[in-house]
Amino acid sequence: MPLKVDLRSRAASPAVTQTINQPFRPLPYVLLLASLAFIFIIEFYPFINGVSFSFHKGSLLSTGAFVGLGNYLRLFNSPSFYNSLWFSFIFAFFNVLVSYVLGLALALFLDPDFPGRGFCRVALLVPWIVPAVVSIVSWKWLIADKGGLVNVILGSFGAGPIYFLSQSGWAMVAVIVIKIWRSFPFMMLSLLAALQVIDKTYYEAARIDGANRWQMFWRITLPHIKNISIIQAILMIIWSINDFETPFLLTQGGPSNATENLILLSYRYTFGRNDVGLGSAVAILTLILLMVLSTIMMRQQAKSA
Amino acid sequence: MINNGGGLFTKERTLDLGSDRNLEALGFLADLVKNQDVYPASAGYSGEDAVSAFSQGKGALFLSNPGLSNRLPKIADKFGLVQPLVGPHGDKGTIFWVNNIMLYKQGKHPAETKFFLEWWSEHEKDLWTKGHNTQLPVRKSFAADPYFQGDPETKFILDNYVPVAKTTATLATEIFPKLNDVEGEGALQSLSQSLLQGKDVNSSVKTAADRLKSVLED
Amino acid sequence: MKPNRKWLLLFLGLVIVLIVDFPIITVILNSFRTTETIVSSHSILPTEPTLANYLFINTRTHFWTFLLNSMIVAFTSSALAIVLAALAGFAMSRYRARILGGYNQALLIVQMFPLILAIIPLFIFFRNLDMVNNFIPVIMVYTVTQLPFATWMLRSYFDSIPRELDEAATVDGCSPLRAFVQIILPLTVPGLVAVAIFSFLFSYNEFFISSVFLRDENRMTMPVGIQSFMQQYSTDWGSLMASATLGMVPTLILFFCIQKYMVAGATAGAVKG
Numbered sequence: 001m002p003l004k005v006d007l008r009s010r011a012a013s014p015a016v017t018q019t020i021n022q023p024f025r026p027l028p029y030v031l032l033l034a035s036l037a038f039i040f041i042i043e044f045y046p047f048i049n050g051v052s053f054s055f056h057k058g059s060l061l062s063t064g065a066f067v068g069l070g071n072y073l074r075l076f077n078s079p080s081f082y083n084s085l086w087f088s089f090i091f092a093f094f095n096v097l098v099s100y101v102l103g104l105a106l107a108l109f110l111d112p113d114f115p116g117r118g119f120c121r122v123a124l125l126v127p128w129i130v131p132a133v134v135s136i137v138s139w140k141w142l143i144a145d146k147g148g149l150v151n152v153i154l155g156s157f158g159a160g161p162i163y164f165l166s167q168s169g170w171a172m173v174a175v176i177v178i179k180i181w182r183s184f185p186f187m188m189l190s191l192l193a194a195l196q197v198i199d200k201t202y203y204e205a206a207r208i209d210g211a212n213r214w215q216m217f218w219r220i221t222l223p224h225i226k227n228i229s230i231i232q233a234i235l236m237i238i239w240s241i242n243d244f245e246t247p248f249l250l251t252q253g254g255p256s257n258a259t260e261n262l263i264l265l266s267y268r269y270t271f272g273r274n275d276v277g278l279g280s281a282v283a284i285l286t287l288i289l290l291m292v293l294s295t296i297m298m299r300q301q302a303k304s305a
Numbered sequence: 306m307i308n309n310g311g312g313l314f315t316k317e318r319t320l321d322l323g324s325d326r327n328l329e330a331l332g333f334l335a336d337l338v339k340n341q342d343v344y345p346a347s348a349g350y351s352g353e354d355a356v357s358a359f360s361q362g363k364g365a366l367f368l369s370n371p372g373l374s375n376r377l378p379k380i381a382d383k384f385g386l387v388q389p390l391v392g393p394h395g396d397k398g399t400i401f402w403v404n405n406i407m408l409y410k411q412g413k414h415p416a417e418t419k420f421f422l423e424w425w426s427e428h429e430k431d432l433w434t435k436g437h438n439t440q441l442p443v444r445k446s447f448a449a450d451p452y453f454q455g456d457p458e459t460k461f462i463l464d465n466y467v468p469v470a471k472t473t474a475t476l477a478t479e480i481f482p483k484l485n486d487v488e489g490e491g492a493l494q495s496l497s498q499s500l501l502q503g504k505d506v507n508s509s510v511k512t513a514a515d516r517l518k519s520v521l522e523d
Numbered sequence: 524m525k526p527n528r529k530w531l532l533l534f535l536g537l538v539i540v541l542i543v544d545f546p547i548i549t550v551i552l553n554s555f556r557t558t559e560t561i562v563s564s565h566s567i568l569p570t571e572p573t574l575a576n577y578l579f580i581n582t583r584t585h586f587w588t589f590l591l592n593s594m595i596v597a598f599t600s601s602a603l604a605i606v607l608a609a610l611a612g613f614a615m616s617r618y619r620a621r622i623l624g625g626y627n628q629a630l631l632i633v634q635m636f637p638l639i640l641a642i643i644p645l646f647i648f649f650r651n652l653d654m655v656n657n658f659i660p661v662i663m664v665y666t667v668t669q670l671p672f673a674t675w676m677l678r679s680y681f682d683s684i685p686r687e688l689d690e691a692a693t694v695d696g697c698s699p700l701r702a703f704v705q706i707i708l709p710l711t712v713p714g715l716v717a718v719a720i721f722s723f724l725f726s727y728n729e730f731f732i733s734s735v736f737l738r739d740e741n742r743m744t745m746p747v748g749i750q751s752f753m754q755q756y757s758t759d760w761g762s763l764m765a766s767a768t769l770g771m772v773p774t775l776i777l778f779f780c781i782q783k784y785m786v787a788g789a790t791a792g793a794v795k796g
Contacts, residue, residue, distance in 0.1 A: 049644035120536035138546035166349030283640035
């Protein structure tokens with residue numbers, strides 16, 4: 001029996017049908033007031049502003065002239081935009097895919113009880129909870145230059161040193177691998193929680209019926225974690241596309257803009273080129289992209305729930 | 306590019322990244338890379354990495370701002386300045402930036418601000434003589450001061466490099482506001498990273514030129 | 524399970540932990556080495572451990588300022604977030620009103636909002652108020668970014684408290700708000716603390732917003748400070764490693780305090796959705 005999980009309306013309390021005909025109660029509105037005010041100031045007002053900026057040719061000092069869709073047209077004609085779109089896509093794709101698989105594998109590993117499991121579970125969350133900058137410092141030491149540990153190990157196998165941060169292709173690999181390393185604990189934690197909630201009697205019954213491990217995994221485990229998996233995947237896609245820190249701290253978007261995702265592009269246009277209109281346009285497009293992606297995935301999830 | 310008599314712009318301030326002199330200079334760099342005379346990791350290097358490599362004796366020539374002996378006191382006696390390099394066509398050149406003092410249009414007291422600016426520019430020598438700023442003064446009258454003439458390194462730079470130094474606006478003679486965006490956009494940095502990775506000169510230059518054109522169109 | 528198998532799993536687990544946490548372990552180990560040894564040594568364990576790096580960052584850098592700034596910002600924003608999230612979570616748990624569904628949608632959008640889009644207008648806005656290098660914009664942004672997660676988590680906790688308790692209280696003449704504060708909240712204190720610490724963690728770790736608004740050296744937060752070391756001292760690995768180690772200590776400590784709640788919370792999330 002699949003667990004019902006729906007991001008859109010988390011109605012988990014017992015049904016309270018008697019509230020439907022109640023008189024207007026101001027309390028819920030009041031409770032939300034402060035939160036709404038904050039959200040308005042910090043997100044809604046900038047959003048409107050941002051949309052407006054994207055239709056102008058302004059700088060950080062002045063608003064500039066109205067250009068209608070000019071900025072968007074320039075983006076659609078700009079190789080930098082497609083480059084960052086492409087990198088954002090592969091960054092998110094590989095991150096979600098590999099961190100999910102890794103997270104699932106480790107969750108399955110940590111599901112059965114064994115001594116020291118609690119310790120392992122916590123220790124494996126470290127990549128996620130440590131500040132991004134610390135992660136980058138550590139990885140940088142491992143992969144920078146030919147003295148880095150990774151190259152030393154490669155050298156002992158006779159392979160040449162790889163200058164990860166100095167070659168476009170390898171820099172992309174490095175950024176993605178580090179992101180996966182930082183992301184998988186989150187997947188692992190949620191999947192582990194979902195695994196532990198599955199009723200063990202299902203497995204008992206299956207074993208009695210002669211099912212093997214693989215069949216049990218496929219027919220019992222997977223359907224039970226399907227919903228949480230989709231939710232985590234959505235969240236992880238959003239976080240991946242919005243990730244500024246990982247590429248910025250490691251490569252500043254280089255070399256030659258190879259690791260520049262949409263957020264870094266927006267940053268460069270705004271602060272490097274002093275073109276607030278272009279920077280805002282990129283950000284708006286990113287938001288639209290995320291909304292489309294989330295809607296598609298949530299529909300998928302609602303269908304299967 | 307500047308050393309070879311080229312520059313980003315023509316005299317009329319039109320973008321001219323693909324000029325003959327520029328391509329010659331960039332081609333020279335690309336050939337060094339092809340010849341494996343360039344350290345493979347340099348595409349990922351920052352300025353700090355370059356200083357560090359030089360100070361560890363891993364680099365032979367280093368292009369730096371004035372004051373390098375102050376930054377690397379321990380090895381200051383091990384390096385010195387060379388004469389400005391002469392390009393294949395006999396050109397000398399190096400790059401410099403001017404630190405401008407800016408007055409804002411929105412200011413409320415334009416006349417007073419301008420008056421102060423004039424006074425300040427005539428009296429700011431203390432920034433160096435007392436404040437020990439490592440940049441160079443613009444005024445020749447300042448530069449004649451023993452504070453500068455007495456330091457061999459600074460005197461050498463003033464005598465040999467400043468006369469041939471040019472801004473990023475070259476071949477145009479005056480700097481203009483858009484230069485800020487041009488430099489901040491990072492196109493040249495990406496260009497050098499591409500060349501240091503051994504990518505094709507012409508396509509890298511074209512990419513950079515397109516980006517710069519886009520910045521200038523704003 | 525056969526006892527041998529259990530120990531095998533433990534062994535495997537420890538190996539995996541070692542591999543996964545290896546980068547972090549190297550940071551800690553390297554912090555006890557001088558820069559020269561870090562760059563040249565090929566062994567993993569420091570052969571001549573030294574505290575030189577720690578002394579250096581203590582005396583010659585603004586490290587403790589960074590730490591203090593991070594603490595101030597993270598504490599204030601997570602306190603605010605908890606209060607707001609508790610109120611909103613309570614509303615979502617106990618009431619049905621259309622605005623609550625809309626609010627849930629709003630929280631979703633906040634979750635996916637690319638912060639760079641907000642940063643540009645906010646930067647200009649606060650700069651016109653002369654509030655760049657001020658903690659307030661940063662605190663406000665952190666509070667809002669924590670709201671979705673905190674609200675959802677707290678709502679989950681409140682859902683697990685039976686409504687009979689509220690109802691009993693209101694029958695006794697208590698207003699719903701009082702019932703909330705005096706009866707429900709005390710029962711969910713562990714959950715509240717866990718979510719608060721979780722918010723604190725994310726605010727503390729945050730880099731982007733801080734780096735845009737807090738640029739002065741005496742206002743920078745920890746992650747931005749460490750990053751500035753990366754630029755200034757990219758060759759000074761020793762200082763970098765020491766500051767990174769110290770910088771993550773609060774994170775690790777706090778996390779270990781709340782980790783069982785995170786797991787419980789994740790479980791609750793999985794069940795209730």
